[in-house]
Amino acid sequence: MLNIEKIKSDFPILKRKVNGEKPLIYLDSAATTQKPLQVIDAISNYYKNSNANVHRGVYSIGHESTEMYENARKKVAKFINAKSENSIVFTRNATESINLIAKTYAKKFLKANDEILVSQMEHHSNLIPWQIIAEESGAKLKFIPLIENGILDLTQLEKLISQKTKIISLVHVSNTLGTINPIEKIISLAHSFNAKILIDASQSVPHMEIDVEKLDCDFLVFSGHKMLAPTGIGVLYGKENLLEELPPFLSGGEMISEVHLETANYRQTPWKFEAGTPNVSGTIALSTAIDYLLSLGMGNIHKHEIELTQYAIYELNKIPEIKIFGPTENRGNVVSFNFENIHPHDISTILDNDGICIRAGHNCTQPIIRWLNVSAVARVSFYIYNTKEDIDIFISSLKKVKKIFYAT
Amino acid sequence: MLNIEKIKSDFPILKRKVNGEKPLIYLDSAATTQKPLQVIDAISNYYKNSNANVHRGVYSIGHESTEMYENARKKVAKFINAKSENSIVFTRNATESINLIAKTYAKKFLKANDEILVSQMEHHSNLIPWQIIAEESGAKLKFIPLIENGILDLTQLEKLISQKTKIISLVHVSNTLGTINPIEKIISLAHSFNAKILIDASQSVPHMEIDVEKLDCDFLVFSGHKMLAPTGIGVLYGKENLLEELPPFLSGGEMISEVHLETANYRQTPWKFEAGTPNVSGTIALSTAIDYLLSLGMGNIHKHEIELTQYAIYELNKIPEIKIFGPTENRGNVVSFNFENIHPHDISTILDNDGICIRAGHNCTQPIIRWLNVSAVARVSFYIYNTKEDIDIFISSLKKVKKIFYAT
Amino acid sequence: MQLEELYQTIILEHYKEPHNFGEIKNPDIEERGYNESCGDDVKVFVKLINENKIDSINFIGKGCAISQASTSMLTDVLKGKSIEEAIDFIENFKSMMKGEKDFISENDFEELSAMKGVLQFPVRVKCATLAWNTLKNGLIKYQNKQ
Amino acid sequence: MQLEELYQTIILEHYKEPHNFGEIKNPDIEERGYNESCGDDVKVFVKLINENKIDSINFIGKGCAISQASTSMLTDVLKGKSIEEAIDFIENFKSMMKGEKDFISENDFEELSAMKGVLQFPVRVKCATLAWNTLKNGLIKYQNKQ
């Protein structure tokens, strides 16, 4: 069980008032989460005590910062149960992690008429990089379609996959529909066709226990800022032998071994993929964020979120003009909905006036929005600092929306 | 004139003691600078008050964070006198900025037998990306050689440049030799051959006034962490019409306009180049760092550094076994040297024992080290918080090195 | 109350029953506008008399109450104006929406002054001006073609 | 004083006049080691008797006092050992340099125990072990080839 009062008190921003005297009710954690004081202090403390460039200075604080940086890598590896910290590459965000694989894997392995498989529910970040690589390599991009309330059509998947399929890139939990995809099944299907598989775990790693060893996925990506860490730090997990096979991504200082004017040797994985001075403070703060999450327990977090999500769905269903999107069961902590004849932007503005932050728009998933046949959706998403009271306030503010729009 | 006592008091890390009771004397600002409390607080305050994803939320704090993020862009544009903030792309570091241009410019414009020109004094970050692009495109990579104490051979440059030269990428101030290159002259030479020119200003933007309009360079790059800002934030300046012509670099959320399953339209410059959630706090803190530098005055900073550099060179020259590298005049605030028969690592370890941080090794410029015909160098570099007293302590510690190594 | 100034009755009326909604066949001007951050999408159609005077404006598209109402008002208020007058009017409206100019609540601007409430919601200003920018683009392209 | 434990006389002597410095012609084993973070560069050469017993080890390369002294000591201490014994010895030395094992200051290890001071300078441990790792790589490659 989470002690939400205690947790709330760790998040300074939740003490803030907006629009006069309204307390902040933050229901947009799928976009980015708020940060506890522990994480904020980790950044400050780093700059107040240990700041120095990493892997360079022979002096004490240079050693200190390098140890902190590399220990963060070990922490991340352990958090997702990677066999070795050499499997963990630090990037800016999940988007860069996906680009890294698209641009290096494709460069090395994709040929014309090979096939790349993604789904119709991908975030733009797991779609556009593959569109570009498909165009550059001549490979074909194919799509696993959606059925029912927004689940993958597995029958179609089995028809789409073949020996031509070289890589599948698939979201674990949809940031718009909340769908949790059966990735275990799809990972072993991929491997039975000798295809590699990348899992976009941006919406799952922050919310549930993820074990890359058990999953056996080839690559997995997520963003620090969606799990209490600062912006500017992302993670790419890759099986060490696969990463070792890939050419470098960006190049420059840090990632090289020996350099001549005409040629250079690269360092081994993961440093080969980290060019230039990395986001040291962000990495260290990510390590602190993981400590914070582990102290609560990923199981407890997941349970808390399921409760909130079910409660929100239950309450939303009481308003007849509201339509909820996404599957009815086995879903993550994201609820997208529409209000008949009221545009999500107007909902968001009216809620904001009561201090409530919700997302309105396409959520960077225009293909889903088009599939839903709407122009935009409203979305709430929850995290460790949210309570049923937050949802009650949200629901009563929704009733105000109704009053404003349906009165005249 | 700078009030160094006041400045020192703004940097919490300088109050720290190392190795027992030695105050920290930080002489490695060319690697990364320390951060004033104002910058550290800018990060904390952002997370305590305004954190939300940018360009997405319709709600108040989403608007606030977006405004802060975009105002930072305006601040950077003004700082280097760019005509429009649309010329400013935020990246992770200078290295990524260079990769962005190498990978997009080359993709669009380079053909086999075109020529790329860099110098023999480039940082690895301004060398390896061009080696890779040369190999991929079939273009030839050529090098402006060094002469005398480490200045560019301009006579050779005039022989090397031709209509085949498509891009020149050149460091402004060398991080190992301290050389300040005559970039105004080389920029107009480049343009007279219709070549584009990128300036690696990593070691100049933090230390002197830079005016991209007056310079008329096509691209210019630098890193926030070398100018009081946090790690994880870099800048690419490009002429707006040139950036507009380039294809996107990384792709995903944020950088798109309309997305279908098979195709997507990209946003205009600079957003086209910023894929995924950016380093929002880093960007905002960079803006605060610029405010801090401007409050001191770039002219005053430059003057202070010249004084320190001259003083350091004067004092080092008194030790006969020390050899200083780099030009004798017109140089930046970086002094590399060797101590006869003593390896730079040993110097650094002994100095560290006295709380003094200096760099030892190849400084990410192996071609320069090879040209100098040494195996490594020791380097000191200065910034606003350094004083002549720091240099005195450094010099007396160097005498201890001598005693240890020359005694037996 | 700010919210009441934003969602005034007149705005909600235009939203629920937008004027001049629907395509025009063979328009003289047809222009699409798109707000990439939210997905609002509008297309305006103009019929001209003598290649200059606006005979009618129609629109289609999806969007929030503010953008739909603002577009609906646009189709009313610019009817009968010359291209030059319309561009002037659009510039005036945009300046008001940026807070650079006071709202005039007379003549043509009377109804439009309901948009004043949007000024207190800076994120929503884009919604209010989308169709205006779009139409301006269309008018200028038309002028340049002549 | 830590520094004095690091730069002991014996280490400085090995640094200034390293033993067995220089190439060996037609060595049985030749292996290069490189420390990418600092640029230290070493090459070791081994002559064997009966494809197993180390007859002599030489080295060339540039590096700091610690790495040069450590390499110089290595060439003395491993002479006369079999490949298996040498690998064992290297593993022992590495464990000591990681702080996993106490330093033994008897027999072959007597001089080497001067390296104990390095333990207090974690960044410098790599300097002390570079040649040892390099030689081990060379020995193992040789074994695998047989």
Ligand SMILES: Cc1ncc(COP(=O)(O)O)c(C=O)c1O
């Ligand atoms: C001249 C020069 N260029 C490029 C860089 C690379 O900077 P970063 O590591 O921040 O990308 C540096 C700093 O190390 C430098 O001194």
Ligand SMILES: Cc1ncc(COP(=O)(O)O)c(C=O)c1O
């Ligand atoms: C499912 C999913 N994938 C990818 C991303 C992209 O994350 P980022 O913007 O941090 O790169 C997001 C977040 O917006 C997401 O929800």
